[in-house]
Amino acid sequence: MxxxxxxxxxxxxxxxxxxxxxxxxxxxxxxxxxxxxxxxxxxxxxxxxxxxxxxxxxxxxxxxxxxxxxxxxxxxxxxxxxxxxxxxxxxxxxxxxxxxxxxxxxxxxxxxxxxxxxxxxxxxxxxxxxxxxxxxxxxxxxxxxxxxxxxxxxxxxxxxxxxxxxxxxxxxxxxxxxxxxxxxxxxxxxxxxxxxxxxxxxxxxxxxxxxxxxxxxxxLCTTKLDVTYQGAPAHAGVEPNAGKNAMAAACNAFVQLLGIPRHGSGMSRINVGQLTAGEGRNVIPSKAVMKMEVRGETAEINTYMYERAVDIIKGCAIAQGCEYKIEKMGEAxxxxxxxxxxxxxxxxxxxxxxxxxxxxxxxxxxxxxxxxxxxxxxxxxxxxxxxxxxxxxxxxxxxxxxxxxxxxxxxxxxxxxxxxxxxxxx
Ligand SMILES: [Zn+2]
Ligand SMILES: [Zn+2]
Known part of the structure; x- marks a missing residue:
């Protein structure tokens, strides 16, 4: 030209x-x-x-x-x-x-x-x-x-x-x-x-x-998620039994997420890049926020990673008696x-x-x-x-x-x- x-x-x-x-x-x-x-x-x-x-x-x-x-x-x-x-x-x-x-x-x-x-x-x-x-x-x-x-x-x-x-x-x-x-x-x-x-x-x-x-x-198909666990604070010495441990829910989820079986038909990725939780040494942590993402070579694989992740996030909430919220932050x-x-x-x-x-x-x-x-x-x-x-x-x-x-x-x-x-x- x-x-x-x-x-x-x-x-x-x-x-x-x-x-x-x-x-x-x-x-x-x-x-x-x-x-x-x-x-x-x-x-x-x-x-x-x-x-x-x-x-x-x-x-x-x-x-x-x-x-x-x-x-x-x-x-x-x-x-x-x-x-x-x-x-x-x-x-x-x-x-x-x-x-x-x-x-x-x-x-x-x-x-x-x-x-x-x-x-x-x-x-x-x-x-x-x-x-x-x-x-x-x-x-x-x-x-x-x-x-x-x-x-x-x-x-x-x-x-x-x-x-x-x-x-x-x-x-x-x-x-x-x-x-x-x-x-x-x-x-x-x-x-x-x-x-x-x-x-x-x-x-x-x-x-x-x-x-x-x-x-x-x-x-890569990808979904970016913010996950919030809401538990209940309690005195860690007087009555820890009254608390609901959001950090425990998040940490359990974190470890389990990395263990999602890889998909046989192509590439997949998962990362929890940030975890913020807790109030202080002697308080049962009542809130935890995880910033994470899944990726997949195809939409099918990405959906698989996303759905397995949601199951784990939910299961770990139930295990600790916490509420959870998943917000979609990005998508390709x-x-x-x-x-x-x-x-x-x-x-x-x-x-x-x-x-x-x-x-x-x-x-x-x-x-x-x-x-x-x-x-x-x-x-x-x-x-x-x-x-x-x-x-x-x-x-x-x-x-x-x-x-x-x-x-x-x-x-x-x-x-x-x-x-x-x-x-x-x-
Ligand atoms: Zn860039
Ligand atoms: Zn760019």
């Missing part, structure tokens, strides 16, 4: 700007305001709030953090009118109709950061070149800053080339991908229900600079790219100079909640795919020295632009 290099400076500058102001899932008010204003500047109709998020289907959204994040946004230049428009929900959808009959294409970019303290050491490029996170304890350590800058550059490019296109494009800027929380609410809003095609991507992961994986596999499913989309990606990536198209099945090795929207589009008869844009990285995703080779952004934008052109020509 001849003029794609015209967007190079924008790609880098926007990525670096967003890198300085990371916001965690469901708290991306400042980020969303920036996206909305930029997209409106390109001439898009931009929807936000409950038009793009179904409040009933939100997973893992903490109202206290949301409140604090709105305050932070207000103190950092976001207007009350803009916050009112967002109705307490982050993320947005930018729509552009070419006015000519054609398909509807939904493209998705995620916008949240990780609660990680970014490195300030001189060998870390964002620190050295002055675009390190300005928010202690928060960092774009997964590359979603690069995703957003790609999405905005693609939106800019599309607006500039609107007259050569047909059909309609919808840019979904999705909140709270980390912990696979945001997609369920966005999918349930129905915002992508009219999409004939759905496309999403991740930068780096298992691919080096120059590689584009068009058939990634191994999107598996995805198989539609072959028609794989062919589009093969041509789109293959046409970019210096790109090696990887059509061997490469293991994504994690969970990604774009799959929730993709599966919903597929269920309604649309076609969906997810690809990985390779980028060298000095350190692993979610670590303090994570960074991406910015040359990959130019490659990525060109792959995206080629794919959009091909899909809307169908």
């Amino acid at each position: 001849s003029d794609i290099c015209a967007y190079h400076d924008q790609l880098i500058n926007v990525r670096r700007h967003l890198h300085t102001m990371p916001e965690e899932g469901w708290c991306e008010f400042r980020t969303t305001a920036y996206l909305i204003e930029t997209l409106r500047g390109y001439g898009y109709e931009v929807l936000t709030g409950t038009k793009v998020i179904d409040p009933e289907s939100c997973l893992g959204r903490n109202p206290k953090l949301v409140e604090a994040a709105q305050q932070y946004a207000l103190e950092n230049g976001v207007s009350q009118a803009m916050l009112d428009e967002m109705e307490g929900f982050t993320g947005c959808c930018a729509v552009m109709d070419t006015g000519r009959p054609g398909p509807t294409l939904a493209v998705r970019f995620d916008i949240d950061c990780i609660p990680v303290q970014e490195s300030h050491e001189p060998d870390h490029k964002p620190a050295k070149e002055g675009f390190v996170s300005e928010r202690p304890g928060f960092m774009h350590a997964c590359g979603h800053d690069a995703h957003m800058s790609t999405g905005l550059a693609l939106a800019h490019w599309f607006a500039d080339h609107k007259d050569e296109m047909k059909g309609r494009i919808k840019f979904l800027f999705q909140p709270a991908e980390e912990g696979v929380r945001g997609a369920a609410g966005m999918a349930a809003s129905g915002i992508a229900d009219d999409a004939d095609f759905f496309l999403a991507a991740h930068i780096a992961m298992m691919c080096k600079s120059g590689e584009v994986s068009i058939k990634p596999y191994g999107f 499913v598996d995805l198989i790219n539609d072959e028609e989309m794989v062919e589009v990606l093969r041509k789109a990536a293959g046409a970019v100079k210096g790109v090696t198209v990887r059509d061997d099945p490469m293991n994504f090795g994690g969970s990604e909640d774009a799959t929730i929207i993709a599966r919903r589009v597929q269920a309604k008869g649309g076609k969906a795919a997810f690809f990985v844009l390779g980028a060298d990285r000095p350190s692993g995703h979610h670590t303090a020295k994570f960074d991406v080779d910015e040359k990959a952004l130019d490659t990525g934008l060109e792959v995206w632009a080629n794919a959009v052109t091909a899909l809307l020509a169908k």
